[in-house]
Amino acid sequence: MPTRVVVLGAGFGGLELTTILSEEFGKAIDVVLIDKGDAFIFGFSKLDVMFGRQPLAAVRHPYKDFLKPGVRFSQTTIRSIDPATRRTVTDAGTFDADILVVALGADLDPAATPGLMEGGHEFYSVAGAAALREKLPAFEGGPAIVGVCGKSFKCPPAPSETALLLHDFLTERGRREASQISLVMPFGTPIPPSPDTSQAILKAFSERGITFVKDKLVKSLDPVRKVAVLDDGAEMPCALFLGIPVHRVPQVVVDSGLAAHPYDWVPVNKQTLATKFPGVYAVGDVNGVGTPKAGVFAEGSAKIVAAAIVAEIKSGAPPEPYKGQGSCYVEFGHNEVGRVDVDFLSGPKPTGTFQQPSAALVAEKAQFGRSRIARWFSR
Numbered sequence: 001m002p003t004r005v006v007v008l009g010a011g012f013g014g015l016e017l018t019t020i021l022s023e024e025f026g027k028a029i030d031v032v033l034i035d036k037g038d039a040f041i042f043g044f045s046k047l048d049v050m051f052g053r054q055p056l057a058a059v060r061h062p063y064k065d066f067l068k069p070g071v072r073f074s075q076t077t078i079r080s081i082d083p084a085t086r087r088t089v090t091d092a093g094t095f096d097a098d099i100l101v102v103a104l105g106a107d108l109d110p111a112a113t114p115g116l117m118e119g120g121h122e123f124y125s126v127a128g129a130a131a132l133r134e135k136l137p138a139f140e141g142g143p144a145i146v147g148v149c150g151k152s153f154k155c156p157p158a159p160s161e162t163a164l165l166l167h168d169f170l171t172e173r174g175r176r177e178a179s180q181i182s183l184v185m186p187f188g189t190p191i192p193p194s195p196d197t198s199q200a201i202l203k204a205f206s207e208r209g210i211t212f213v214k215d216k217l218v219k220s221l222d223p224v225r226k227v228a229v230l231d232d233g234a235e236m237p238c239a240l241f242l243g244i245p246v247h248r249v250p251q252v253v254v255d256s257g258l259a260a261h262p263y264d265w266v267p268v269n270k271q272t273l274a275t276k277f278p279g280v281y282a283v284g285d286v287n288g289v290g291t292p293k294a295g296v297f298a299e300g301s302a303k304i305v306a307a308a309i310v311a312e313i314k315s316g317a318p319p320e321p322y323k324g325q326g327s328c329y330v331e332f333g334h335n336e337v338g339r340v341d342v343d344f345l346s347g348p349k350p351t352g353t354f355q356q357p358s359a360a361l362v363a364e365k366a367q368f369g370r371s372r373i374a375r376w377f378s379r
């Protein structure tokens with residue numbers, strides 16, 4: 001009997017993991033990949049959709065094209081997970097596994113911020129980004145806030161990128177002078193592990209007249225008075241609010257006992273990504289390994305878990321420990337992209353190395369996306 005691997009979630013982590021297993025074993029393995037969605041979309045594509053740089057159809061990669069030897073894709077919603085027996089119950093039936101990988105990402109909870117959806121917008125979901133694409137062109141001017149509502153959120157550079165791209169968007173439409181852009185973030189600098197990257201972003205903010213409100217969260221919005229209320233009680237006038245909603249552990253993962261509560265990401269062994277349940281791993285945003293919530297880290301952790309599964313099946317040596325390293329591209333606007341290479345787990349504290357924005361990095365980021373799609377969606 002081939003080893004049965006069930007992978008929950010076909011995001012960055014799940015796609016990379018199943019691709020490696022298919023490459024390694026072909027039809028000699030029995031992998032089931034489960035996702036409720038019908039297509040993969042890069043996180044960064046949401047910014048492209050929101051600012052009208054790409055149509056939604058161009059950034060959707062349908063799972064019907066994910067055809068790999070040894071892998072079955074099932075589009076269905078996961079209803080319960082029993083990590084002790086490695087049994088998953090879905091709307092399409094029950095799946096039992098020898099090895100279970102939980103890669104369900106981070107859920108968004110806009111309702112946790114009173115007034116967010118009545119008085120503002122979120123752009124972290126595909127639906128939210130697509131809705132803003134229709135709404136943004138109607139913004140005539142006034143105070144615009146890009147605001148983070150919870151401490152733990154996907155892609156730490158994304159709020160800064162959004163403020164810079166909003167500057168370009170309003171400039172191109174002749175509305176920048178009538179607008180004031182502020183970014184509210186729970187960090188002291190835009191990218192804490194990399195002072196060089198933070199300095200470059202703060203310089204770009206100052207050149208463009210963007211206000212950086214540090215060490216603050218947006219706690220609520222008052223749609224009647226048109227203000228955003230911060231966690232220290234301060235209020236900011238707000239005609240346009242682009243929010244990064246509170247992130248939480250998916251409820252089905254909390255119910256499984258893999259996480260203690262909605263804000264306690266699944267505890268794992270930092271070197272192996274193994275949970276406390278034998279044969280159960282957690283990769284990507286859903287885990288609490290201590291890296292940022294970003295696709296590159298989901299991919300890196302998937303590679304380690306895939307290597308561990310290969311080693312187990314082939315009785316080989318276990319893989320090198322996970323190092324929590326990854327490269328993030330940072331949109332600076334003005335058609336420029338910078339890059340920060342971060343290392344979260346190798347040393348005593350996280351470090352980051354910055355590459356200045358350039359046209360070459362624009363091409364490199366595009367190639368980064370293209371190469372993943374070619375790898376995951378080729379037969």
Ligand SMILES: Cc1cc2nc3c(=O)[nH]c(=O)nc-3n(C[C@H](O)[C@H](O)[C@H](O)COP(=O)(O)OP(=O)(O)OC[C@H]3O[C@@H](n4cnc5c(N)ncnc54)[C@H](O)[C@@H]3O)c2cc1C
Pocket residue numbers: 008009010011012013014034035036037042043044045046047076077078079103104105106123124125154155158250252283284285286293294295296297298328329
């Ligand atoms: C605006 C924005 C910009 C970003 N930019 C970047 C960037 O430039 N670089 C970068 O590396 N990262 C970026 N990210 C972050 C990146 O998108 C995520 O960190 C990454 O997708 C996490 O991968 P994952 O595999 O852990 O989870 P995900 O990719 O979120 O996948 C989880 C999957 O689980 C599925 N799922 C969840 N619950 C269920 C259920 N009950 N039943 C069935 N299926 C379920 C979901 O449908 C989803 O497909 C960005 C994110 C955003 C929002």
